[in-house]
Amino acid sequence: MISFFSRTREATSLAVQWSSPKPIRWRIVCAWLSFYNALLAAWNDEYRIAALIKLMYHLAAREDGVSAVYEAKSRLVNEYLQTEIGFGRYQIQLFLLTGLGWAADNIWLQGVAIILPQIQKELNPSRVEFTTLSLYVGLILGATTWGVLADLVGRKLSFNITLFIAGVFGVAAGGSNNFTTLGALVACLGFGALFLEHVPRSHQWLLTLLSGWWALGQLLASLVAWPLIGNFSCEDASFCPKDSNMGWRYTFYTLGGVTLVMWIMRYVVFDLQESSKYLIARGRDEEALEVLQRIAAKNGKTLTLTLSQLQSVSGTVPTSQSSKLSTAQILVKAVSSFSFSHVTPLFSTRRLAINTTLTILIWGLIGLAYPLFNGFITLYLTTQVKDSDGSVSTTYRNYSIISVLGVPGSVIACLVVDWTRKNPGKFSLGGRKLTMAISTALTGIFLYLFTTSTTNAAVLGYSCASGLTQNAMYGVLYAYTPEVFPAPHRGTGDALCSAFNRITGILAPAIKIVTTNADGSASSGTANGPIFVSATLFIVASVLMLLLPIETAGKAAL
Structure with a gap:
């Protein structure tokens, strides 16, 4: 029971942090997720984390016009840029x-x-x-x-x-x-x-x-x-x-x-190096991680971020198959998929x-x-x-x-x-x-x-x-x-x-x-x-x- 209330406070704090600038309906959802998270905590920690991340970030898009998954990954990258890669x-x-x-x-x-x-x-x-x-x-x-x-x-x-x-x-x-x-x-x-x-x-x-x-x-x-x-x-x-x-x-x-x-x-x-956040936005997490690793090496630092950590945010499963595209493939794909999706x-x-x-x-x-x-x-x-x-x-x-x-x-x-x-x-x-x-x-x-x-x-x-x-x-x-x-x-x-x-x-x-x-x-x-x-x-x-x-x-x- 102590663990239940402890995790309730933890999840509620997290929900308030994420939901404070949001409409009231989003806050209600976050409060429900907090209680749901606490129930899962007594059952399985690993499942709790995965379920919370998936539900919180897939439920709705952010007010700043980015997808919830991208925002989560971007914040993760920002954290490692600040704490491990640094300025070099x-x-x-x-x-x-x-x-x-x-x-x-x-x-x-x-x-x-x-x-x-x-x-x-x-x-x-x-x-x-x-x-x-x-x-x-x-x-x-x-x-x-x-x-x-x-x-x-x-x-x-x-x-x-x-x-x-x-x-x-x-x-x-x-x-x-x-x-x-x-x-x-x-x-x-x-x-x-x-x-x-x-x-x-x-x-x-x-x-x-x-x-x-x-x-x-x-x-x-x-x-x-x-x-x-x-x-x-x-x-x-x-x-x-x-x-x-x-x-x-x-x-x-x-x-x-x-x-x-x-x-x-x-x-x-x-x-x-290509922008890691651009690669993340295009679903190319593996290449984004490689970019961050090269930047860390250039600065004489070691990056501990893994592909599984990055992809766990969206619930995707890492794959060994390379997703790299040639410049010609990128151009063809970009032209064929052009729309006003970046404007709205x-x-x-x-x-x-x-x-x-x-x-x-x-x-x-x-x-x-x-x-x-x-x-x-x-x-x-x-x-x-x-x-x-x-x-x-x-x-x-x-x-x-x-x-x-x-x-x-x-x-x-x-x-x-x-x-x-x-x-x-x-x-x-x-x-x-x-x-x-x-x-x-x-x-x-x-x-x-x-x-x-x-x-x-x-x-x-x-x-x-x-x-x-x-x-x-x-x-x-x-x-x-x-x-x-x-x-x-x-x-x-x-x-x-x-x-x-x-x-x-x-x-x-x-x-x-x-x-x-x-x-x-x-x-x-x-x-x-x-x-x-x-x-x-x-x-x-x-x-x-x-x-x-x-x-x-x-x-x-x-």
């Missing part, structure tokens, strides 16, 4: 390689913005802004394609092929006479998804630090362009022929070569639907706000101050300084992003939502102040301040977004956010076209129009961030 050599190398992807992403975003004045002089298009427009069309295709494929065929393939495409076509674009196809060459922004899934809970703040690579990508692009465009372009001429305007081509050759080197490093220097779970409950909708909307607002200022920042730096010399060298020098100041933004975000509120009833800094809301609001304020600048020092100062807060904002947002989506649908969730971000970004060159002449000239009030819109959108986005119902600080990603 593999995660450090993965951080570096993922960072290279983020850097490459911004290299091409900033690279296109940097060369616009030279394209105007050489190719003389009717509107040079159409170059940015074509870029964003390609970004939409890349964001949706690679994000969805990450959930269908795995993170590893999508993770590697994007850099190769960007590098090859980036070099090719340097020798072309138009940039219509350039938009299709930029990889999607989903590089943090894979990194997240093999990082223990205690080190998931490194996702925020990844945004430092974004700033490094911008810095690299500006440092490459500064000497090349400055020395191989026409300073004042309205028309600059190809022979005298090779600077932007040399810039693209260099950036394309750097991107290809990054891609080679992923194969030669580092043995990238993101809206499966009211709470998750609200959070998903707000997250996508936030990405959309920032997708328009960011390029409205940063996509044409070289023009603003040149025209904001009337007595500025406007030289190429001065413009790219200031641009490089702004890029340097973006790196500390990631560090600052890392310091506060995992602070949780010890007393929910009192206001305190910390957490994902509040950190990114404050940094986003500050970005809008600094952009408003930028429009009032009349000196070189003020223009540079407010630009640096906004660069710092923008990078902090992006760092937290990039960490929050994949964390809030469960791994089976994480790539799709990221794809929806990234696609909407790019779709709204298309409006940025349209607004720029409306507010400026074809030669880029505009009155002072009109020229500040895009900046006012950008600042307002940042402020609105910060308010929506505070309304997000889900906080992920201090929690392990599923």
